[in-house]
Every structure is written in C-alpha cells, then in structure tokens.
Amino acid sequence: QLQLVESGGGLVQAGGSLRLSCAASERSLHNYAIGWFRQAPGKEREGVSCITNSLGSVDYADSVQGRFTISRDNAKKTVYLQMNSLKPEDTAVYYCAAVLTFRRCVLSDWNYAYWGQGTQVTVAS
Numbered sequence: 492q493l494q495l496v497e498s499g500g501g502l503v504q505a506g507g508s509l510r511l512s513c514a515a516s517e518r519s520l521h522n523y524a525i526g527w528f529r530q531a532p533g534k535e536r537e538g539v540s541c542i543t544n545s546l547g548s549v550d551y552a553d554s555v556q557g558r559f560t561i562s563r564d565n566a567k568k569t570v571y572l573q574m575n576s577l578k579p580e581d582t583a584v585y586y587c588a589a590v591l592t593f594r595r596c597v598l599s600d601w602n603y604a605y606w607g608q609g610t611q612v613t614v615a616s
Contacts, residue, residue, distance in 0.1 A: 493517050493605040495587050500610030503577055507614070511572040513587030513607060520544075520563065520589070524596035525570040526603055527561065529583035529612075538598025539585070540572060548595055555581075577614045584609040 494516035503509055513525060526541035540551045540561040549561050560573040570587060588603035590596075 493523070493589055495589060495605055495607035497585065497587050497607045497610040500585060500612045502613045502615060505577060505579055505614055505616050507577050508573070508575045509577065509612060511574065511585055511587075511610060511612070513570040513572075515568045515570075515589065517568065520565050520568050520570070522591055522593065523589045524592050524594070525561075525563065526588045526590075526596060526598065526600075527570075527572045527585060528588060528598075528600055529581075529585045530609075531580075531583040534583075536586075536600055538600065541596035541598055542570060543596045544593060550596060550598060552598060574612070577612075579614045579616045581612060582614050583612060585612050 499511040527539040530536040542561045558576045563570045586609045587607045589605040590603045
C-alpha cells in the first residue's frame, strides 16, 4: 500500500512562498500520477495541481496558474509544490494524492486512490 506524507506547510505572509513536499513509501513513483488538493474550512476540496507519471506533463487550477509549480524527483520518491505569491485565499489544508496510471493526470479527487494526511498552509494578510 502506497503511503504519502506531506510536509512544508506553515504560516506565511501574503506575497510569500512555501514549498510543500509529498514523500512516498514506494520504491518508485514512476507509474503514479500525483495530485495536490486543498480544502479550506467550510469549502469543498479542490484540485490545485497534478503531474503525470514519469512523462511529467502537468496541470494547474486557474486560481494558481503562474504562481504554483509542481515537480517530481523520482529518485527521491518526492513530489513538490512550489507556491509563490501566496494569497490569503490560498489558506487551506493541502493534500497530496496518487493513482497508478499512465494516463494524463486530472484534478478530480475521485480519480486518486492514495492520500496523505495533509499539511496546513496559512497565509496572513
């Protein structure tokens, strides 16, 4: 069973940056698409970004396009989410998720089988 552990969350001022990490227990992430999702209090979970398996094609939600960058280091079994120009509305618990697939990743949470425990990101105005 694949296990995912997020880290890197915290409190940051608006305009600041954070880098989230998603570390996996598997020997290799080559065959997994990885997604980042977030859920703010009282709101539904939304897709933020995803990266397809080792081919590396990516997708972003419109709300983070140009500010967030997803990347993966398969040798380290880790996927990153670099978040720049953070806004108060980015405040949420951020989750990474994985699915064993060779298809292009999607930002729909139902598509993902494995989830981390989440990491809190708080952006102060």
